[in-house]
Amino acid sequence: MKTRNYIILTMAGLMGLAVVTSCGGGKSGSETTESTEVTEQPAEAAGPSAEQLALGEKIFKEKCIVCHQANAQGIANVFPNLVGSDFLLNQTKLAVSQVLNGSEKVAANKTVKYPAPMPPQLDKHEDAVAVINYVLTNFGNQGKPITLEEVKDIQVIR
Numbered sequence: 001m002k003t004r005n006y007i008i009l010t011m012a013g014l015m016g017l018a019v020v021t022s023c024g025g026g027k028s029g030s031e032t033t034e035s036t037e038v039t040e041q042p043a044e045a046a047g048p049s050a051e052q053l054a055l056g057e058k059i060f061k062e063k064c065i066v067c068h069q070a071n072a073q074g075i076a077n078v079f080p081n082l083v084g085s086d087f088l089l090n091q092t093k094l095a096v097s098q099v100l101n102g103s104e105k106v107a108a109n110k111t112v113k114y115p116a117p118m119p120p121q122l123d124k125h126e127d128a129v130a131v132i133n134y135v136l137t138n139f140g141n142q143g144k145p146i147t148l149e150e151v152k153d154i155q156v157i158r
């Protein structure tokens with residue numbers, strides 16, 4: 001009985017898929033011909049260098065500890081916890097932007113309203129990337145590091 005339900009469900013799913021692909025297929029048929037060229041990716045797959053992470057650690061200790069604390073866990077309802085922070089882990093570019101421009105200039109997901117905004121911290125993209133990559137890969141975080149290339153279009157607003 002269970003098996004039969006599963007088969008019916010699978011078939012329904014496949015039929016749904018067939019409908020979706022056949023609908024979309026009509027329009028985009030002509031676009032597929034030109035996209036054979038492989039776009040070259042910069043060879044940064046190795047992740048942040050030891051130098052970058054050392055710089056990030058230095059900056060964290062100088063600039064961020066005051067509010068986010070030595071363990072990066074912040075103070076509840078005052079300074080957010082950076083360990084497991086959805087904003088840091090999943091909107092990493094915005095996190096870099098926030099370090100450069102402060103939280104008032106970054107439209108982030110404000111699930112918690114903090115009593116004061118985060119002021120701008122750094123002027124250089126290199127420094128912001130270094131500290132964000134340091135936090136992303138320490139304190140128990142296992143985030144995907146960001147590259148300088150990915151954030152170079154962020155404007156520093158003063």
Ligand code: HEC
Pocket residue numbers: 059060063064065066067068078079080081082085086087088095098099103108110114116117118119121122131132135
């Ligand atoms: C003066 C205190 C202060 C300092 C210094 C500070 N922050 Fe913040 N930070 C905050 C506050 C407050 C917020 C929350 C802002 C908001 O959402 O309105 C925040 C938010 C963040 C977030 C987003 C986290 C989340 O889940 O919302 C990141 C990432 C972050 N800070 C990184 C840093 C880094 C890296 C440094 C050091 C370069 C730093 N902060 C220095 C106060 C500070």
